[in-house]
Structure formats: structure tokens, C-alpha cells
Amino acid sequence: MSKISIAIHGGAGTILRKDLTPEKEAAYLAALNDALTAGYAVLEKGGSSLDAVEKAVNSLENTPLFNAGKGSVFTEKGTHEMDASIMEGKTKMAGAVSLITGIKNPVSLARLVMEKSEHVFMAGAGALEFAKLHHCPTEAPEYFYDDFRHKQWLEVKGSDTFQLDHASTKDKKFGTVGAVAIDINGNIAAATSTGGMTNKKFGRVGDSPMIGAGTYANNETCGISCTGSGEFFIRGVVAYDVSCLMEYKGLSLQEACDTVVKDRLLKIGGDGGLIGVDKLGNLAFSFNTEGMYRGKKTSKETYVGIYV
Ligand code: ASP
DSSP: OOOOEEEEEEEEEOOOGGGSOHHHHHHHHHHHHHHHHHHHHHHHTTOOHHHHHHHHHHHHHTSTTSSSGGGOOOOTTSOOOEEEEEEETTTOOEEEEEEEOSBSOHHHHHHHHHHHSSOSEEEHHHHHHHHHHTTOOBOOGGGGOOHHHHHHHHHHTTSSOOEETTOBTTBOBOOOEEEEEEOTTSOEEEEEEEOOEETOOTTOOOSTTSBTTTEEEOTTSEEEEEEEOHHHHHHTTHHHHHHHHHHHHOOOHHHHHHHIIIIIHHHTTOOEEEEEEETTOOEEEEESSSEEEEEEEOSSOEEEEEEO
16 A cells, blocks of 8 residues: 655746735635645545546636636637646556647546547647547636736737746746646656646647656656746656656655756756655655745645745
């Protein structure tokens, strides 16, 4: 019987206390707590880590506070294009979707791709056709409308600027969500979901739906979910790099996460963070930004936090 544990994130970045009212801070912490509780309840009942990470990410996708599902940012055309991925570490099966619109829970569609198709990655119209075939729940455009995100978009609309979540030029925040977990059978899973970048165009896709970059799971090493400047996470093959450092160099989970996030990623100019779980149920956070919306839960401890 393995030790069960779960960690989640709601994005990293320059999260300034002065910009976060006590009410807003409480709302973020409550949303993180809800997601942790939903995921951990699955593990406690003997459920799979795959179910746990899906439930936790669904909970974060259903709140407008984070840049995923309901809270997704606006594209250059004023639409929402979402990306998500999920992977499980025993069989190394994975599913991913990109550039999808109107799907209530993108991570659940990624799981359908993993379980109901021969493929790993589906994008755009084809992915939506597949979603329809499998009766994946959808929502009208109004569901994804949020005043705050709309204002962010209006600030940069018509320009060539694209922004990471609710970032202004001097204040970068990444609102992607993710979860990693290990279940009673020692199986590890990881999942990530995002709306990408405000005002993104040309079908831009970040690291979140890319297996090995934004998400990775391997029972022999770890489960990882990332958030940050996606282009750099793709070039750094970040999630897989953490696993490789553990497998080939024998680093601990925390050492491997810190080496990638605080050294290798910084050297190529990437900012953001990640969460990880290893085969013993240890959990790790690592970020090179001022904060990261995050939480973790084991039988001994429950923690949610934002700042360093
Ligand atoms: N990594 C995501 C992307 O580049 C953004 C984020 O983490 O908020 O699409």
C-alpha cells in the first residue's frame, strides 16, 4: 500500500500582496482548498491518481479565478482557445487537446483522447468533432466571459502584444492550473489545463498540452505539471527533464525540480514554476517567480499558499 498525496497549482508569477485584497486572497485560497479536497477525497477512497488529478483540475477549471476552463483568457479574436493534457505513470498513456473552444472541462476531453482513441494529441475542429462524438459537456461563449479577463484583453486588443494571463507589462502572472498525485497502488498521474495567453494569435500553443514539456508522469520517477512562459518550457522540455534528472542522475524530486526551474530554465530566460510528486509520495513545489498559487495534501498535512 503506497502513501497517497496530491499537489495542485493555479499558476505562477509576480503576485503582489498590494494587488490582492484580503477578500480576493481568501477566495483564491478557498478555491485551491476546494480543488485539493476534491482530489484527495478520490485518493482516500482508494480511487486512482488519474481520477484525483482530473477532479482537482475540473474544480480549478470551474472557477473564473484561474486561467483555465471558465476563467480562460481572450484570444486576439475575442474567443477562448484552451489547451490541456493528462498522463498516467504506470502505462505511460497520455492524452492532450489544443485550440479547443466551448468545452467545459478541457482536461476531461484530454482524458477521453487518452482512453477512447488510438491517439495522444488532438487539436482544433477535429478535437471538437471527437468531443461531440463522446458527448463531452460544452458551454455557450457567455459561460467563458469574465469582466476582468475582458478588460485585460481590451488593454492589448489590436496590438501585437500578447500577455500571460492577468499580466501587465511589469507584472507577470500565469494562471494555468494543474495537479499531480499518487494513489494507494503507487500509480502517479499529472494533468494541466490552460486558456494560454491573452491576445494570442496564429494558433499559438504553449507547453500545457505538450507531454514532456508541461505535463509528464512516470511511476519510476515522478509526476510533474508546469506553469509559466510556455515557449521556454517547450524548449527546455521541462517536465521530462525533471524526470530524467531523477532517473539518470539519481537526484531527489526537490533537487531535480530546483535544478530545472532555478537553473536550467532561468539560463534560457524562462519564468514560472511546477509541482511534482515522486514514487514515495513526496511532494515538491519549485518556482523562479515571486509566487505560485499552490496547495498540497497528505494524511499528515494540508497546505495552501500564494507567496514565497
Ligand atoms: N504555460 C502556459 C502557456 O504558455 C501559460 C501559463 O502557465 O499560464 O500557455
